[in-house]
Amino acid sequence: MSSDHTQQELPPGVLIHPASDRRLAAEHWLLSTLPEDRRARARLEWRDEGVAMLPLGTLFSAVRLPIRLITAITGPLKLHEIDVFLADxxxxxxxxxxxxGPRYYAxxxxxxxxxxRDAAHEWRDADADVLGRDTLLGVxxxxxxxxxxxxxxxxWSVPMESMGMLCAPLKVARLIAAAQDQMARDAIG
Structure with missing residues (x-):
């Protein structure tokens, strides 16, 4: 049996959406940031170039996290190990x-x-940045x-499981604060 269809007891009326349905809904949600006449082109960009440029600031924004920020907390890790850390x-x-970059976009x-805004201004000291309106992100x-x-x-270092599910800003802020704290301690020696 595929991972999309698991057997489990559920209360009557509960709908189960297979991963493929959630992925398709998330794709439509991401593409809805574009005018309708640009969506087919974005799908071609995904297929041919491996990335589509999507505008930020309407449905979602992004926080850019340079790898050095993350490894300040974790120490040197391979990229797949950083993926696990970020998911957690x-x-x-x-x-x-x-x-x-490598760099990450939450x-x-x-x-x-x-x-x-105020926290984002302080995050720039760690090369983290908040990206919103008038910015395109390669997705x-x-x-x-x-x-x-x-x-x-x-x-996708941490895959988008379904449409509209985003990182909690407080979790991202705590990650950046922990990294900044560790970098400050490392600078003191």
Missing amino acids: ALDGGPVICDLN LVPASVPRTW PPLDATELNPAARASY
Whole structure:
């Protein structure tokens, strides 16, 4: 039996949505950031280029996390080990890894650039940045969930499990604060 269809006892009336249905709904949700006439092009970009440029600030925003910020907490790790760490630290909230940095993008609610403005200003000291309106983010296709440097420029470090499920801003803030604290201690020696 596939992982999409598990046998379990559920109360009457509870709907189970297979992973493939959730993935399709999440894809439609992500593409809804674009005008309707641009969505087919984005699907082609996913297929041909491994990434589609999606606008931030309407449905979601992103917090850019350089790898050095994360390894300040974890120490040197392989990318797949960082993926596991981020999934745990951010309670499974979606994170994109851009192999060109490498850097990570935690997807957060669209309101974060406005509501976390003061904290975001302090985060710049650690090269973290909050990205919102007037910014495009390279988003990999939802099935790009494993490191494959030969085939893709980015992948889902922590996959988006379903539409609208984003990282909790407080979890992201705590991660950045812990990294900044560790970097400050490391600088003192």
